[in-house]
Amino acid sequence: MALDILKNPVLLIAVPLLLAFLAVFLKKIDKALLWIAAVANAASAVLLAVVYQGMTVVELGGFKPPFGISLVLDEYSLIGVVVLNVLFALILLLSGKLVKQYATVLLVALAALNGIILTGDLFNLFVFLEIAAIAAYIFTAMDKGFKHSFNYLVVGTLGSGLYLFGIILLYNIFGSLNMFDIRAQLQAIGGAGAETLTLPLVMIFTGLSVEAKLMPFGGWVKGVLHKANSLVGTMIVSGYALAVLLAVGRLMDTVFQMTDAVLIAFTAVAVGTLIFAEASAFSKKNLREILLFSSVAQAGLVVLLFLYGLTVPAVLVLVNNVVSKFVLFTVAGRLAHALETDDIGELKGVFVKVPLVGVGFTVAVMSLIGLPLFFGFVAKINALVGLFNAGNVWLPLIILVMAVVEGAYFVRILTTLWNTGEEGEVSSRDNLKAFNLDGMKGLGVVSVGIAIVIVALGILPVLNIKQFFSVDFMTFVQQLLGGM
């Protein structure tokens, strides 16, 4: 009986929330409470994955949806919950010293991110998005970047307001606020009625694209992240990106019934984000700026895949991006903190001094670009094959071109950071000489650990082609060659 209670996904939200309320007046132990919550959540998520038997709907208050609020734990949200909680625990492990007085904020953010992934109710999603956003406004101001956090606050609140407007219009039409109930009603009328949904869907998409970092609404990203430390940066590009994009995917799967014009408009936004962000990343010289633009581009790619119904490839690309960015941004933040710069030219040869970190970083980059033998390759192939099967030729082409651009600037980073150059150049940087290697050891170990996981996930599918690919790879190659 007790185990049944422990298996309830609500605890992923309720426990951090309870500890947050306690932490506000038990100030002395707030960091300990944060650690307890992170570990408990990670363990609970893994437990849920182990005992998972099929879709579970948790009715809150005992009221059946659509009359009550429900949390939905299916494969989709299970992956999200496991990755989110494990990553949060790892973020805390590597950047725990930076928490200072922000323990309560991080506890609330953890609860809210879990809520975003799990919820099946539109208004509940709005509330959790607001909680997570307010926590983000607060902790992004950690290093006195008030102007940028204020900008983020204004744009974020505008986006949430538009999202709320959209879901109220949906309530007006359907009489319900439950995502799955609306999907059932849409299926009952057989896919008609998409014109009426144009206004609500445009509002919802615009509202969510602020938080999901799509351009042109994602202008806040540069200001907030270009000087972020490793705690804040990874929370936003890994934790928040994962939760918000999974929510976008959930909505697109259930509520979005688009006319052709609307689909083209949304595709244009996603593709525009991809192209603009990759081009911006290519032209930047600061490591954190490059990484943040790469995150924006990946967000555009994931939204594009969700738009065309390719849920599995989208989740694969998203998880790959989030895990890689976690490693990359932690390293970038720590380097910037230790050396007080993140200009690539000035970081020349730094990986030679900290090879473990360098190996982890390199593997993460290769996975992000999508080289074979890494997990990113599996994800990207699934995505491209899915788009081809949907009859689309231009989109895979654009994605491939952008992947080449991405590869170019990442390889440039890698060669610079591993490059020793002449002996004189490296040792003339006094900072590098006084570089504290001890703090980096833990980072090195964790990065290499994740690197091993990435490589394992990349190699396994090659051994089991039919099982892991959405299309039989051999038949696909034959079709491609035959079609030419």
Add this chain to the structure above:
Amino acid sequence: MKQVVSILLVVALGVFVFLALYTGDHSPLQFTPYGEADLSTRVSQRFVDKTVTLGMGEAETAPDAQAEADAPAFEAMPALVVYGETRDAETGSANMVTSIVVNYRSFDTLGEVTVLFIAAFGVGLLLSGKRKRQQPAYEPSFILKHGARIVFGIMVVFGVYVFIHGHLTPGGGFPGGSIIAAAILLLYIADNEFQAKVKTFKILEGVAGSLYVIAGLLGLVIGGYFLQNFLPTGVVGDLVSAGVIPIVYILIGLKVGSELTGVIAGFATEEEAE
């Protein structure tokens, strides 16, 4: 130039919204025009009739003779909820909006309480340090100084009345807590040296919030669902009714009052000159 572009953008958006909402007939899905909402097509009908849990369960269990004999006949009309007479109704609250806020959609209210909590915490983080009062440009007048002491008591009692009677009258925890915070703001205005004890309010806030989540967890342990109403709901319209709803609203009222007081204290003070 920028203003012209903005005006054009806003007007275009307005035209788009108006066209989408008020013109055209795009069946089969329609925007319900203003004032013509039909509750029976919406989830709210079951909230008004308090019949959400009625008729739950027969769809799950495989029908067999014994179950058919035991289960309530669901052709029967659900009984009307009558003020002062219906006993042990679902939620038991006479105020239907309260029953939604604190019972049917209690999880949203927990989220809302968290929003206010984290916002007040953020204000506390941003405006912290050793505090002394900012001195305004005026001295409080005689009426303000002495009248405030009288009005303060009345305001606090009124605030407490509002959140205790949340299930019977309009209002509830949030307006009640705000009224209490406004009473404390009055004290700040009336006296240039007044400072509220922020530490006490923080403890009150934390305790109230934790008790709300603990009430939810108790619902999980006792009834099997998080935030389930596990106390008996009494007669609709009595002060002691509606199960756990008045308790939750009292907790919310105290929490909101403490949080807003903390925010006011943060803004009314400034750092001591070193």
Add this chain to the structure above:
Amino acid sequence: MIQYVSIALMLVGIYGLLTQKNVIKLIVSLNIFEVGINVFIISVGYVSGGIAPILTSQNNTSALLYVDPLPQALVLTSIVIGVGVTALALAFARRMHKQYGTYNLDEMEGE
């Protein structure tokens, strides 16, 4: 009629957010936008001839014609969220003033 007014308020708020440079005016525009949204939400629940959804000794059965209580519950949450965000924004404004000496976003130099 009230829906037109609420949409107009939302548009005024958006216009303010696009053009204003003073931090306090931005916060006011944000509030106007939120008021517009909240009034729109309530208006979605209106039933002509309906009464307030509270059982009292006069309106004592649940068979009468009530307005929709659900949007009212949603607005309650939305108002509180708006208050929280406004409080946080004002705290930011105060810290920015201390850091840069001005309330005008254009005059705040630094990165």
